[in-house]
Amino acid sequence: MNDSITSLKEKRDELNSQVKQLLLEVKSQRDKLNSINEKINDVTEKRDAKNNLVKELIKKRKTITEKIKESRATQKQNAEESAKYGHIPKDPAKLKAEIKKLDWDIQTRQHTVKQDEQMQTRLEQMENSLALVKSSEKINKKLSKTHAKISDLEEELELIQQLIVDNNHAGKKEHEELTVLYNQIKGIRTDAAPKFRQIKELKKEADDTHHEYIGQLNKQKKQKQAKIESEKKHEEQNKTQKEEELKKKAKDLYTQFIKGKKLTGEELIIIRKYGQ
Numbered sequence: 001m002n003d004s005i006t007s008l009k010e011k012r013d014e015l016n017s018q019v020k021q022l023l024l025e026v027k028s029q030r031d032k033l034n035s036i037n038e039k040i041n042d043v044t045e046k047r048d049a050k051n052n053l054v055k056e057l058i059k060k061r062k063t064i065t066e067k068i069k070e071s072r073a074t075q076k077q078n079a080e081e082s083a084k085y086g087h088i089p090k091d092p093a094k095l096k097a098e099i100k101k102l103d104w105d106i107q108t109r110q111h112t113v114k115q116d117e118q119m120q121t122r123l124e125q126m127e128n129s130l131a132l133v134k135s136s137e138k139i140n141k142k143l144s145k146t147h148a149k150i151s152d153l154e155e156e157l158e159l160i161q162q163l164i165v166d167n168n169h170a171g172k173k174e175h176e177e178l179t180v181l182y183n184q185i186k187g188i189r190t191d192a193a194p195k196f197r198q199i200k201e202l203k204k205e206a207d208d209t210h211h212e213y214i215g216q217l218n219k220q221k222k223q224k225q226a227k228i229e230s231e232k233k234h235e236e237q238n239k240t241q242k243e244e245e246l247k248k249k250a251k252d253l254y255t256q257f258i259k260g261k262k263l264t265g266e267e268l269i270i271i272r273k274y275g276q
Contacts, residue, residue, distance in 0.1 A: 005220065008213040015206035022199045029192045033185060040181050047174040050167045057164045064157045071150045078143040099126045243274065250274035 102123050111119065250271045257263055257271065 005213065005216045008209055008216060012206055012209040012213055015202050015209060019199055019202045019206060022195050026192055026195055029188050033188055036181050036185055040178060043174050043177050047171050050171040054164055054167045054171065057160050061157060061160050064153050064160065068150055068153045068157065071146050071153065075143065075146045075150065078139055078146060099123065102126065246270060246274040
């Protein structure tokens with residue numbers, strides 16, 4: 001019985017030792033998982049920030065594209081308007097000088113009526129031409145301003161497009177890094193799965209062995225208790241039997257004493273202790 005109990009105890013302790021060793025290995029793997037998960041959270045946060053930035057940049061690119069479209073429409077309209085003044089002299093200063101000279105000539109010199117009428121007509125034509133030149137300059141300024149605006153917008157659009165490309169590339173790299181990290185987690189979990197199953201099996205076997213060990217101890221304890229009670233009962237039975245025998249002997253010795261037999265001190269003690 002003792003050998004069996006000792007064997008069960010040793011088996012249970014060995015199983016528990018194996019479970020502890022596996023738990024240490026699993027803990028090491030769990031620490032790795034926690035470390036990888038922290039890194040995943042960090043990389044995911046960076047990737048999401050870049051993705052959100054790309055979304056904002058795409059919205060801005062759309063807005064700028066619309067502005068360029070509107071500006072080009074305005075540019076086309078201004079170019080068409082400017083084309084109407086293609087025949088107008090492009091030197092307003094020279095035209096102004098000619099107008100001033102003609103006006104001075106009209107006011108300071110004597111002319112025939114016909115010459116005066118011709119000069120007045122010429123002056124009106126030149127003044128109309130000057131007005132057209134001013135209108136042409138105004139349109140050309142708008143055209144130049146629109147062209148500059150388009151250039152600035154296109155430059156900004158190119159910059160935003162590059163930022164989108166750069167952030168998309170960075171986001172892709174982080175996505176690839178996440179894929180590697182998730183594969184690492186998958187590998188660790190795949191490696192840990194058999195250990196978890198083994199831990200479960202060993203714990204069950206250790207628990208079963210422990211229960212069997214406790215059962216054997218309880219059985220041994222009950223057997224010892226039963227033996228003690230049996231010995232006590234046997235002792236009490238022997239004591240009772242001995243007392244009965246001594247009572248009978250005391251009765252016989254008393255009868256002999258009455259008849260005049262001389263008794264020993266021990267016999268007298270038996271009569272005194274067990275006699276009626």
